[in-house]
Amino acid sequence: MTPRTARLIALPFALAAILLRVGIEFWLKPLTWRIDSDAAALLAWAAGTAGSMLVPVAGYLLFTRAARRRPATYRLDPVNRRFTAPAAPAWSGPWAIGAAGWRAVC
Numbered sequence: 001m002t003p004r005t006a007r008l009i010a011l012p013f014a015l016a017a018i019l020l021r022v023g024i025e026f027w028l029k030p031l032t033w034r035i036d037s038d039a040a041a042l043l044a045w046a047a048g049t050a051g052s053m054l055v056p057v058a059g060y061l062l063f064t065r066a067a068r069r070r071p072a073t074y075r076l077d078p079v080n081r082r083f084t085a086p087a088a089p090a091w092s093g094p095w096a097i098g099a100a101g102w103r104a105v106c
Helices: 003-033 038-063 092-103
Strands: 075-077 082-084
Touching: 003 038, 003 092, 038 092
Parallel strands: none
Antiparallel strands: 075 082
């Protein structure tokens, strides 16, 4: 899997993060208002919010683990006389998913 493909695969996972976050805001949050125990309501809301972020990121990391583990390759740029390295999808994908999922509803 190329780094470009791994970055493009982050888009469906970002959409899943957005949908989970919308589900938390419009379904789980009002549901916790009717729970009598404040601790249980807070725990349900916190678990749902954390899950809406961790589930898409964990899925993305499992799906693209081969692309993240590839060896570092350096290229020689003869025009500018320097070494260059291609961008790795190690952190760009999870950050894109996190930014989309958390900022969609807030």
